[in-house]
Amino acid sequence: MTATPDARPRGTRLPRPARRRQLLGAAQEVFVAQGYHAAAMDEIAERAGVSKPVLYQHFPGKLELYLALLDEHAEALVKIVREALESTTDNKRRVQASMQAFYDFVAGDGEAYRLVFESDLRNVAPVRARVDRANHQCAEMIARVIAEDTQTPAEEAFLLGMGLVGMAEVSARYWLSQHGSIPKDTAEKLIARLAWRGISGFPVAG
Template identity: 30%
Template structure:
């Protein structure tokens, strides 16, 4: 080899955690665009810039990759909602902050939200259970929050209220998908106007 010849630069290997995160982000986009059934591991691998066998090495299957996407979104949603209510001086303010964090997450993470919204196409897969676990996470988080402000002995009342909040907010999030003019701040106030009256009475028992 001549002194001036250069050997090809070896591509730096990406750390496993970083590569996994990259795969999840790309898969989330493809699942959102194509739908779970039509999405292919070939396309995901091509967009990531890895081989299809590497995807299977990390996630075992297409369903395993989908589960990883939902689990990642669930972790992030819990983090943002928990952080939002820290230091809230009243139950009303805690609810407002938590709702705003949820609607902001839905607006900023549309692809992740679409995986949850299209759950009917996932019935019969483990992903359906993961979606319900995400709901359960939010319901439990709200119930725990309420217990800190309301009469904690009214377990059923608090649980029912938490279920109602989560169900109602899901529908509002779907409504907002096609309304760019409805900002997270606006929909938060709509939700507060509808929800707080009943919750305030619960707090006053």
């Protein structure tokens, strides 16, 4: 196989955690650029600068490698949304911080958001389960705040939380597709203002 221009030189021995990180980084580059189906383990190994047997020592197959990446980035999304919600007790600022978290995730280096939001494996059960779990965890955290502050029933609060997650995800992906025609901070504030105007209409619990 002809080496890709970005292939790493072979021969460097790394501790297992560092090697795993290297392999995941190479896999992300290939999956993001080509999608799951077009990506080849040969190319991922070449990009990482290792032999295929080394790659298979860490990941038994392409799906397992993809799922490891998906787990990592889905967990990262949940983490930054949690941090946004915990960053303040002011609900208007919570909305702003949560919207910023989604925009930060979508704008992050390496286009990792594509693995979570634009996967060509969304109909494959283990992929769908992971994406759904991340969305549900984000919605549950938002719903908990809504329910506590407005005494909205839990099921209704969860629906509102899922709506806010969808608003954040879809608007952030659209914003990115426009290649900066609207500054990121302006886009975040616009969507946060829209979300706040809706959610602030619910009466605060006494």
